[in-house]
Amino acid sequence: MRSGIATGLGLLVFTTLGASGAHAADAKRPSPTAYPAATQPSLLSEFRIGFSAQDPWGPEGRDGSANLTGEILFAKPFTASDLFTSYFIPRPHIGGSLNFDGRTSFAYAGLTWTFNLTPTFFVEGSLGGAIHNGEKNPYGLSGHHQALGCSPLFRESGSVGVRLSANWSVMATVEHLSNAGACSENRGLTNIGARVGYTF
Structure with missing residues (x-):
């Protein structure tokens, strides 16, 4: 009787230790994920x-004229460990504005800073330069062109936007081109519009 009990206890200990060893080996083995x-x-x-x-x-x-606009924003060149500092790291951008009526069109590049007011609403500012095909001096101007003085020009813009989802957003934008007094005829050019954005 006693030998049967001892044999049973031995089998129980052996089984327990074997299972523990198997679990330990599984724990050490890296998971595929x-x-x-x-x-x-x-x-x-x-x-x-x-x-x-x-x-x-x-x-x-003067008689109403519209543009098709497009812009690509690149990823930030580096990231910061805290959210506040990351707001001040800009995204590089390139873009263009194509006028439908033969008036001034331009291509531009620069830096964009985006600030989240809430998870849904954001504001944005950008600064850079633009090259254009418009008039540079007031002589020989048609009635639908502005003398911009020179090329390239400085370009600044501001936007207010709403995120519709993780990928899609809409925004209202105002942009201004001028030579900041670097050459003559410095009235500049100001456009206002709306854009749809897709985030990758």
Whole structure:
């Protein structure tokens, strides 16, 4: 009787130790999902397309004129450890504005700073330069062109936007081109419009 009990106890201890050893070995063995595959950072951050009114308060918009606008924003060149500092790291951008009526069109590049007011609403500012195909001096101007003095020009813009989802957003934008006194005829060009953005 006693030998049967001893044999049973021995089998129980052996089984328990064997199971513990198996669990320990499994714990040491790396899980297939323990090290997720590294993702390649994307170069592109966002694409935007929209329309704008050409210089509504100036000669180029006297009879009403519209532009097709497009812009690509690239990923931030580096990231910060805290959210506040990351707001001050800009995204590089390139873009253009194509006028439908043969008035001033331009291409531009620069830096964009985006600030989230809430998870849904954001404001934005950008600064850079633009090259254009418009008139540079007042001599021989048609009635629908503004003398811009020179090329390239400085370009500044501001936007107020709403995020519709994780990828889509809409925004109202005002942009201004001028030579900041670097050459003559410095009235500049101001366009206002709306754009749709898709974040990658």
